[in-house]
Amino acid sequence: MTRIAFIGLGIMGLPMAKNLISAGHDVVGFNRSRGAVDALVEAGGTGAASIAEAVAGADIVATMVPDSADVEAVVGGSEGVFAHAQKGAVWIDFSSIRPDVSARLAEAAAEAGLRALDAPVSGGEAGAIEGVLSIMIGGDEAVVEEVRPVLEAVGKTIVRVGPAGSGQTVKAANQLIVAGTIELVAEALVFLEAYGVDTTSAVEVLAGGLAGNRILDRKAASMIKREFEPGFRIDLHHKDMGIVTSAAREAGVHIPLGALTAQLMGAARQKGYGSLDHSGLLLLVEELSGRASKA
Template identity: 60%
Template sequence: MSKIGFIGLGIMGSPMAGHLVAAGHTVTGFDLSEPAMATLAEAGGQRAGSVGDAIAGAEVVITMLPQDEHVEAVTTEVIAAGGDGLLLIDMSTIRPETSKNVAESAARKGIRVLDAPVSGGETGAKNAALSIMVGGTAEDFAEALPILESLGKTIVHVGPHGAGQVVKAANQLVVGGTYALVAEAIVLLEAAGVDAKAGMDVLAGGLAASRILDLKRDSMIARNFQPGFRIDLHHKDMGIVQAAARQAGVSLPMAGLTAQLIAAARAMGHGSLDHSALLKVVETLSGRD
């Protein structure tokens, strides 16, 4: 068992830290939210008063933070305070170049880094069923694997530093594009007078089947957009997709369209809703809101 410092106890980080406690690890967590800290304490974890307190004496530090600037600030503190041999696992979704920069800075202090963003949303985090895409060395991945197995079902080493973030960008592109198409299918069915539930049930059993149809078709038809993953965060992720595409020198036209639909959702005031709320954008464009 490891002594783990866990920074970032939000919608995703809170249940993840709880799973690590349940697996027998000693987890000391820090978050700016007092209720999040209380939840960790109730699960058997230890609450810290600062990032420094959370990482003191830790063998492994896990970060689960919203954006690049948060990761940069926290990892700078971790690198400054961390000892030789510390393993830093950043599970945030950020730009690949940020992950590479963190790894390079950490290496100068003898600190090892993995970028390990996740897919599966709040449900996956609560059920320890996340998909985890990991960038870094094979040796560090092997060491981290027993810890990551407490958090996810599909855990793959996808390449060197930054590769995890590239795979996560591709994931967010497919997820966003699929939500947009499911939204259009629902609007089409309803506008044509077809029972949307019956129609979507058929789609879910055929070649159009997807995890999004499995998990979200009923809630989308019911217009239940309680956030599991907010439009605001997916908007940030689509910026990462587009930046990665420019850096790789490739044209991703569907990524551009998906990014614009998600940006429209934010402009319409839906940023705090689940990303399945792309349905509201399609309805507005069709004059059916």
């Protein structure tokens, strides 16, 4: 049994923490809203009233919060992880943040006596619930192997991709691909509907050919029904597209389709769709096409 402090029990964090409990680990959770902590306790975990209480005696500290500033707030300061976690503990940041911030925080963690891994995930809420997330990891290979049993409780594809910050770079590429694919699937569905095609049948045959992809598999059915209960919100994907466009600019890499998709994601957010699942981009495509939503 490993004692794990899990900070950030949102759409992704709570099911991940529950899977760690199911795997036999001692999980102490902290979240700003008490309801998520209560849900963890009901699943067999322990609730903490503060970060300091959560990380006391923990072998591993896991964080899963929305953005770079949130991670900095959680780990820094007199009440943060770095000030209270025991020396030698492993800090695994499952959040999706800027690669440069991740690399800088890894250095700060080392100064505090912690060993840091940036380990952003892909797979959405369904992947978190099923424990089959794809985890892209930056950090020391020996540390990755040490905590692999813990990672295997929440993920299926677990790959170290390089030194500190590398996991976040790969996650940015992941979000670039996912956003672009969602936009193209949305355009295809609106196009098919305009011609009166049975979209469910169309998706079945498209998914079996070269156009097949995970978005068709996991999202198309709900997109057709105009059901956009968030597994991953447009607000968060908008944030991630800001990360990838900024990182690409710093590297001198041109991503014309990615930049356009980032603008579309931002437009959907401005339209008031930010709290919807990122597949809600379909609503923007409908508006741009002058077609009334079926929602």
